[in-house]
Amino acid sequence: MLFTRKPATMPTPETALKGRDQAIPTADTHFVNGRDLLADVPAGFERAVFALGCFWGAERKFWQQDGVWLTRVGYAGGYTPNPTYEEVCSGHTGHTEVVDVIFDPAIVTFEGLMKVFLENHDPTQGMRQGNDIGTQYRSAVYTTSDTQAETARKMIAAYEVSLVKAGHAGKITTELVPLDKIYFAEDYHQQYLAKNPAGYCGIGGTGVSCPVGLSV
Secondary structure (H helix, E strand, C coil): CCCCCCCCCCHHHHHHHHCCCCCCCCCCCCCCCCCCCCCCCCCCCEEEECCCCHHHHHHHHCCCCCEEEEEEEEEEEECCCCCCCCHHHHHCCCCEEEEEEEEECCCCHHHHHHHHHCCCCCCCCCCEEEEEEEEHHCCEEEECCCHHHHHHHEEEEEEEHHHHHHHCCCCCCCCECCCEEECCCCHHCCCCCHHHHCCCHHHHHHHHCCCCCCCC
């Protein structure tokens, strides 16, 4: 969401910003559905975390899906504890902008959310999405179970085949690891495009459909 050049390589734990012990204040409630923004995962529901570029537009894609109970944006995959947005945008925390998704698998499956993820950005661009350049814009999936990880791995592989068939030369660079820590972003970032309907949305896919119904 900031059209300026940032480092295109990850910092190390030693060179990353030191951060802080206290969490950055965030919103109390979800602006769209009114739920407690910091709610735990309800019994029978699941959680997964996706990074597909600027988290403003990415979050809207997910809260619009049937079966998604709660979304919140934040920072994950890096080293700096409790970073600010400005610190993440410096490229010196190692974090990427993410959407934390809590969903009812009886209504929407993780596979269905992976389809939304893959089709709504270009997962071959490395440390960028379009004009948004920097480590904080890299593609990533942070899973919360072995089943999610296996599904994501197979869907990414299948989507790469689809991209090749469509003439897309890039190789998928999506980071796929278990979720460690997520630091929730500041209040004004939460559900940003519901609060600012004319705000910037950098989300855009390759135009290639992601296959579903895999044997995973």
